[in-house]
Amino acid sequence: MSEATGRVDMEEDTSGKVKKFLYVNRKAPYGTIYALESLEVVLITAAFDQDVTLAFLDDGVYQLVKGQHTKGIDVKNFSPTYRALEGYDIEKLYVEKESMETRGLKESDFIVPVKVMSAGEIADLMLTQDVILSF
């Protein structure tokens, strides 16, 4: 890409173009801060009216498991927030099939409606994005 082209892109950034953001979530919810931080950034992105998609791979599928009760570990239970995403027009939640199955989980175990996709389909989805953020 030439320098000139780079400048054109930057001008577009400031003119309010909506970009496609994909959040790739690969970590279990409470052992590390990644899952919660991802959710925070997702909400910020939505506040800027961007096109947001969430993908849950590997241990990331554990974030969506129903029935989380965190009183006993004295940590905030952020799983209900996934249900609130709809209110921010975030409705594209994808779960990778093999990650779900190797953890003994089914679609009905999740707290929100999701679309189950193969790794190949999620790879195709990645190709359609402007920005990919991995947590």
Added chain:
Amino acid sequence: MLHTVNKSPTERNVLESCLKYLKKGSVVLLIEDGVYGALKGSSTTTMVEKTLKNFPIYALYPDIEARGMQDRVIDGIKLVDYSGFVDLVAEHTTVQAWL
């Protein structure tokens, strides 16, 4: 010896390693993300069930419950609360905290 494991078996291989080092009198306690090792129907279930035939495995219930796993724990894994955790530590002369 009491072995504690605090990482998910599908994120790191520490549970698999730990289970290889168990000897007579060894006990395993799963805590934090380590409790995913107590899951039924997962890719690591068979390995854990095999171990259970020879060694007691415990899991910290508050961590199980936080992760919504209360109905999906492998039969034979004993659930303990924080005071049960303390008892296990007190009962064993050595604790190996696998990371």
